[in-house]
Amino acid sequence: MTTLSFAKLHGTANDFIYVDAREGFPGDPAALAPRLCDRRRGVGADGLILVLPPSNGDAHCRMVIYNADGSRAEMCGNGIRGLAKFVHDRGFLRASPLRVETDAGVKTVHTEVANGRVVRVTVDMGLPVWEGRAIPVASDGEVIERPLEVAGQTYRVTCVSMGNPHCVVFVDDVAALPLADLGPRFEHHPFFPRRVNTEFVRVAGRERLVMRVWERGAGETMACGTGACAVAVAAARTGRAARHVVVVLPGGELEIDWRDDDRVLMTGDAVDVFEGRIEV
The missing domain is CATH 3.10.310.10 (Diaminopimelate Epimerase; Chain A, domain 1)
Known part of the structure; x- marks a missing residue:
């Protein structure tokens, strides 16, 4: 010992x-x-x-x-x-x-x-990586608001890498999600060859996003820094939010700034x- x-x-x-x-x-x-x-x-x-x-x-x-x-x-x-x-x-x-x-x-x-x-x-x-095979996902090109069937339901997903793979799903109510059941189904979906971190997000305003996360290998966690970055850039990319936002997680708040030079700062x-x- x-x-x-x-x-x-x-x-x-x-x-x-x-x-x-x-x-x-x-x-x-x-x-x-x-x-x-x-x-x-x-x-x-x-x-x-x-x-x-x-x-x-x-x-x-x-x-x-x-x-x-x-x-x-x-x-x-x-x-x-x-x-x-x-x-x-x-x-x-x-x-x-x-x-x-x-x-x-x-x-x-x-x-x-x-x-x-x-x-x-x-x-x-x-810099965020949008190319599908580089994230990686089982698809060429960008994955922006793409329909994906998971557990018999179709979700619109936006996928991005912030050094690790993320799948962002915008929803009306993050609190009501059965994340313990849904999270593993996303994580092990064949569309994600190296599994995936999945963020479920409610847009609370142009500069405020509320999220829960299911992390591959860890399950639901109180926060995910790369996930908050993924959520911020996905919200901006799809026109839902500004490029400088506060992301609210169960464990606290993170400030994310997607700068004009494409670099993402997290504080x-x-x-x-x-x-x-x-x-x-």
């Missing part, structure tokens, strides 16, 4: 276990993630995030993400905000801006610091929960 030191942080109540793995990690993180993320038998979290050395000189560190089921995620918007706080507040890295290597490329992160601690983080999430909180050690 080995003792593993960790910290638990959350961004808009999307919570993660962070481990400084720059000098190694005990065992297989994909196998360990389900045990650590178990909310009854482990620490409890939506995912496990490792901080590793960068693979090249373009970044200060590398972020590797494992979902609660042990699957690997390319990118996580709430997770990268927490990583910025994790490395800054513990004195590991205090670069500003911080450049973080992910499986979806290098992301630039700006932190707002008060009394020596990170309180708010803005992430350059890059939100990053909060320490606790630190601990566990035998693995």
Whole structure:
């Protein structure tokens, strides 16, 4: 048995276990993630995030993400905000801006610091990808308001990648959705060869969107940063909202700015929960 030191942080109540793995990690993180993320038998979290050395000189560190089921995620918007706080507040890295290597490329992160601690983080999430095969979905070209039959009902879906695949569905009432039943049906639909994160969205105004999310490998979560970005660009692309919006999630609010240069900026909180050690 080995003792593993960790910290638990959350961004808009999307919570993660962070481990400084720059000098190694005990065992297989994909196998360990389900045990650590178990909310009854482990620490409890939506995912496990490792901080590793960068693979090249373009970044200060590398972020590797494992979902609660042990699957690997390319990118996580709430997770990268927490990583910025994790490395800054513990004195590991205090670069500003911080450049973080992910499986979806290098992301630039700006932190707002008060009394020596990170309180708010803005992430350059890059450019949305609309080409179907690149998202990926089982279709060529863009998927904008396309009819898709799921569980015997036809939904109009807009698909986009923000470093990971998203399917956005606009609805009149997000609260009434049977998400525990509907979410897995979208996630495992054959139209999505690498599964998908699905966002159900109500437009509350030109600058305000309300959403719930079913994340592949994690289920319904309190928030999803890449999902909030996907929702914002899909709403703007379909004429439902402005390019600068607040996205309201069960865990809080995120500010999303789809700039004229096509880059998407996400701003939100990053909060320490606790630190601990566990035998693995």
